[in-house]
Amino acid sequence: MKAAVLGAGSWGTALANILAQNGHETTIWGRDKQVVEGMNTHRENSRYLPGAALSPALLASDNLSVALDGAELVLLSVPSRAVPELLHEALPYISSSALVAHAVKGFIRPDNQRISEYIASRLDNPDKRLAVISGPSHAEEVIRQVPTTVVVASKSQSTAEMVQDALMNAAFRVYTQADIVGVELGGTLKNIIALGVGMADGLGLGDNTKAALMTRGLAEMTRLGIALGASPLTFSGLAGIGDLIVTCTSTHSRNFRAGRLLASGLSLEETLARIGMAVEGVGTTFAAFDLAQGVGVELPITAVLKQVLEGVCSAEEAVCKLMQRDKNHEMEDVGQPIIAHEWQYP
Numbered sequence: 001m002k003a004a005v006l007g008a009g010s011w012g013t014a015l016a017n018i019l020a021q022n023g024h025e026t027t028i029w030g031r032d033k034q035v036v037e038g039m040n041t042h043r044e045n046s047r048y049l050p051g052a053a054l055s056p057a058l059l060a061s062d063n064l065s066v067a068l069d070g071a072e073l074v075l076l077s078v079p080s081r082a083v084p085e086l087l088h089e090a091l092p093y094i095s096s097s098a099l100v101a102h103a104v105k106g107f108i109r110p111d112n113q114r115i116s117e118y119i120a121s122r123l124d125n126p127d128k129r130l131a132v133i134s135g136p137s138h139a140e141e142v143i144r145q146v147p148t149t150v151v152v153a154s155k156s157q158s159t160a161e162m163v164q165d166a167l168m169n170a171a172f173r174v175y176t177q178a179d180i181v182g183v184e185l186g187g188t189l190k191n192i193i194a195l196g197v198g199m200a201d202g203l204g205l206g207d208n209t210k211a212a213l214m215t216r217g218l219a220e221m222t223r224l225g226i227a228l229g230a231s232p233l234t235f236s237g238l239a240g241i242g243d244l245i246v247t248c249t250s251t252h253s254r255n256f257r258a259g260r261l262l263a264s265g266l267s268l269e270e271t272l273a274r275i276g277m278a279v280e281g282v283g284t285t286f287a288a289f290d291l292a293q294g295v296g297v298e299l300p301i302t303a304v305l306k307q308v309l310e311g312v313c314s315a316e317e318a319v320c321k322l323m324q325r326d327k328n329h330e331m332e333d334v335g336q337p338i339i340a341h342e343w344q345y346p
């Protein structure tokens, strides 16, 4: 298969490297000439994944028409805020028969569309061609071939399976899924909770607090997910609790680290500058808050984190606000049981 990966940050590089290692003729596109040259010349992305040797078969280009020429699989891996501009520039070069997958964990702001919703509105025949890749996967570990599992969701089973086959190898196990909404929301909403757990860590709070945030965070993610059309079961899978665990417990996570820095008193601007890479949880907190209001769902953790990001509440005050909420029944607000089979392939 001929493949193009758009986005030469940490995740795009790790995914492109897998495709090349798996024997696919792969070109990675990046906008930064220096990064592209470094990959072609030194077989390393020294800006985003320093020290990791890339497959000798992987080509890099800063020219979209070159990268996309003849590509049968196009994989988008840039921060969510870059998707509209990149897609606009890339679409003229994407073959009408190419499969298009994205690995982006965020929303399109300010309309708060899921990334696949946004791409689908601009792509011919999206139900047959579009897939989402998500799951617990830090690029820093994937590039070292640490055993990793992810999910590929598509409305088309054959598309999901083609992307599965293209990416799967001994260190990278890929499952298919039909619940595109749940897979996308799980991977996106967990970043909010990782910010919160990072803040708890930065405040020196304990494991009890982190477990509480993860568990009640999962309830929040599931509640909003159900209201937006996802299967509740997806949140107990790799794209839900799996990704929540890896992001909330790893110092590889930019969202977790951003939370720690915010708790140490840095402003949001200082925090983002210090991380220097995509911190999707910030935009996602605002998007999820707006989406939840639109469907009448309460997200207590997201709501207080939004206040911290706005600078109107400190991380300490956020903890007090959450602990002093009215008493509740644990399962009261998890969501109505849903009987539906639309998340399963026939």
Ligand SMILES: NC(=O)c1ccc[n+]([C@@H]2O[C@H](COP(=O)([O-])OP(=O)(O)OC[C@H]3O[C@@H](n4cnc5c(N)ncnc54)[C@H](O)[C@@H]3O)[C@@H](O)[C@H]2O)c1
Pocket (backbone or CB within 6 Å): 007, 008, 009, 010, 011, 012, 030, 031, 032, 048, 077, 078, 079, 080, 081, 082, 085, 086, 103, 104, 105, 106, 137, 138, 139, 140, 276, 277, 278, 280
């Ligand atoms: N890093 C991971 O481990 C990982 C894993 C799974 C999913 N993701 C998701 O993948 C997406 C990409 O994240 P990343 O980790 O690769 O980010 P990154 O910060 O490592 O790299 C971002 C890349 O996007 C490029 N970019 C930024 N703005 C752009 C624009 N306007 N046009 C074109 N390119 C632009 C940058 O030059 C850089 O190459 C995010 O949504 C992230 O949540 C990341």
Ligand SMILES: O=P(O)(O)OC[C@H](O)CO
Pocket (backbone or CB within 6 Å): 105, 135, 136, 137, 138, 139, 191, 194, 243, 246, 247, 252, 253, 254, 255, 256, 278, 279, 280
């Ligand atoms: O580094 P983060 O916080 O963007 O997380 C990366 C991946 O989403 C983990 O699966």
